[in-house]
Amino acid sequence: MHSDPNCIFCKIAAGQIPARKVHEDDELIAFHDIAPWAPVHVLIVPKEHIGSMMEVTEAHEALLGRMMVLSVKLMRELGVTNGYRHVINTGADGGQEVPHLHLHAMGGPRPWNKG
Numbered sequence: 001m002h003s004d005p006n007c008i009f010c011k012i013a014a015g016q017i018p019a020r021k022v023h024e025d026d027e028l029i030a031f032h033d034i035a036p037w038a039p040v041h042v043l044i045v046p047k048e049h050i051g052s053m054m055e056v057t058e059a060h061e062a063l064l065g066r067m068m069v070l071s072v073k074l075m076r077e078l079g080v081t082n083g084y085r086h087v088i089n090t091g092a093d094g095g096q097e098v099p100h101l102h103l104h105a106m107g108g109p110r111p112w113n114k115g
């Protein structure tokens with residue numbers, strides 16, 4: 001599986017730096033965002049180093065589907081019952097800060113810190 005030794009999310013996926021994990025399987029890891037916008041804010045991250053949505057191809061269709069479905073399961077498990085927001089930032093103009101593909105799932109009672 002492709003990994004980038006300088007990438008923070010690859011390091012989290014490899015267990016080299018800590019994160020508040022809420023899910024892990026062969027392909028995906030999910031953990032709480034370190035600077036949450038909302039009462040519940042998790043990131044769903046493929047273990048494979050995919051830089052952004054700009055690198056996605058048909059080969060990733062199942063993976064992207066799994067990310068979406070997992071996010072719904074996690075929102076339910078984390079007690080988010082009144083709606084949530086999905087965000088994927090892509091590239092410089094998309095406001096992407098960490099260059100490893102990730103899906104934000106945010107929920108919980110408003111007001112939120114941001115978003």
Ligand code: AMP
Nearest residue numbers: 008019032033034035089095096097098
């Ligand atoms: P983006 O702008 O979509 O690239 O978002 C990157 C997100 O990663 C931000 O919401 C950060 O707060 C979050 N983040 C950065 N480093 C960590 C980390 N070590 N653990 C958890 N979340 C992180």
Ligand code: ZN
Nearest residue numbers: 007010049100
């Ligand atoms: Zn990476």
